[in-house]
Amino acid sequence: MPELPEVETVRRGLESHVVGRTIESVHIGRERSVRRVGREAVIHGLTGAKVMAARRRGKYLLLDLDTGDLVMIHLRMSGRVLVEPIGAPRPPHTHVVCRLSERNGQHHEMWFVDPRTFGEVVVCESDDVSQVLPELDRLGPDPIVDDFSGEVLKDRLNGRRGAIKPLLLNQHVVAGIGNIYADEVLHRVRLRWNRTVDSLSTKTINALATAITEILTEAIERGGSTLEDTQYVDIDGKSGSFQDMHRVYGREGLGCLTCGKTTIRREMVAGRSTSYCPRCQK
Ligand SMILES: [Zn+2]
Incomplete structure (x- = not known):
């Protein structure tokens, strides 16, 4: 998608x-x-x-x-x-x-x-x-169009409960993130998908906001991600290339590029796939 x-x-x-x-x-x-x-x-x-x-x-x-x-x-x-x-x-x-x-x-x-x-x-x-x-x-704030920071993210997460990944996918919390970029963002900040939001320090939420802006910006520079199972192309019919930069999404069973010590795992949670490194992400 x-x-x-x-x-x-x-x-x-x-x-x-x-x-x-x-x-x-x-x-x-x-x-x-x-x-x-x-x-x-x-x-x-x-x-x-x-x-x-x-x-x-x-x-x-x-x-x-x-x-x-x-x-x-x-x-x-x-x-x-x-x-x-x-x-x-x-x-x-x-x-x-x-x-x-x-x-x-x-x-x-x-x-x-x-x-x-x-x-x-x-x-x-x-x-x-x-x-x-x-x-x-x-809609929640758009990390590229709107002012977005750790403070903004903390405010949006305030009063919410449960695992961090579904909250990142919730368009009322932050607008624009789906399964690919949620997995990539969580890998960059070394968080497991099911870490509860109340266990995150201010420092971690700041790092999360930074990773969201960075990864989305990097992906825009590469024209987005085009995967085998999606038909995404730009207006001229050209594919994106950010899929070549993915560290976890679509890499299950392959070696982790961050730690080099284990393979990327994929789990199905509530009908959606989640890819992560069990060693890097706690
Ligand atoms: Zn790893």
């Missing part, structure tokens, strides 16, 4: 390829991709509108239109946003097609492709955002 670095990479692609262009026409294949507001609202909201900015909060992509409307795109499990020349063969599961105004003599389409159809494209008036997209108001 695309996490903050992958979604940020797509946002940067939208910024360079789509911002400043007008959406001339819209075609929607599968209604499920626009289930929240429906086909007519998406076609009506997008057609003739110019894209003014591409923003991101956590895993949510947000496009501001010159009409005052907001577009929200969530990739969920397998969504992709691609910009291709008009006439290029569309991949299977292309559910939303937006024809973009010409730029430098080039004509392009923006595609929303989503084999598993958990992803969404939503268009709403800016006055209705809280009503249509209530989850945006409940």
Whole structure:
């Protein structure tokens, strides 16, 4: 599933390829991709509108239109946003097609492709955002977009109980972290996934906040992580390369690159996999 670095990479692609262009026409294949507001609202909201900015909060992509409307795109499990020349063969599961105004003599389409159809494209008036997209108001701080520090993280963890990993995955605590980056962050600070939050010192929480910012930034620089079981690619169809830097995620059974003394273990916890080094992470 695309996490903050992958979604940020797509946002940067939208910024360079789509911002400043007008959406001339819209075609929607599968209604499920626009289930929240429906086909007519998406076609009506997008057609003739110019894209003014591409923003991101956590895993949510947000496009501001010159009409005052907001577009929200969530990739969920397998969504992709691609910009291709008009006439290029569309991949299977292309559910939303937006024809973009010409730029430098080039004509392009923006595609929303989503084999598993958990992803969404939503268009709403800016006055209705809280009503249509209530989850945006409940998101925790985005470690890249917002001010983020050990103090902020400590504040977000205050009053919460239980193991640290599910809290890192909780989008109300911190926005944008999923399974890959939670495992990598916990390895960098040498914490086992099930360490309880009340056992963490202020120093450890500070180190955790630093590792979150560092790892997400490093992953963005490498265009995110593309794994065999995911279809994540950037807007030009290019894979990320941060998977080559993973120390635990996807490395079960391989030697730990940090201690060199044991192999990475993978456990299933509440239906999700967790990869860690039993020697480095306590
Ligand atoms: Zn180790």
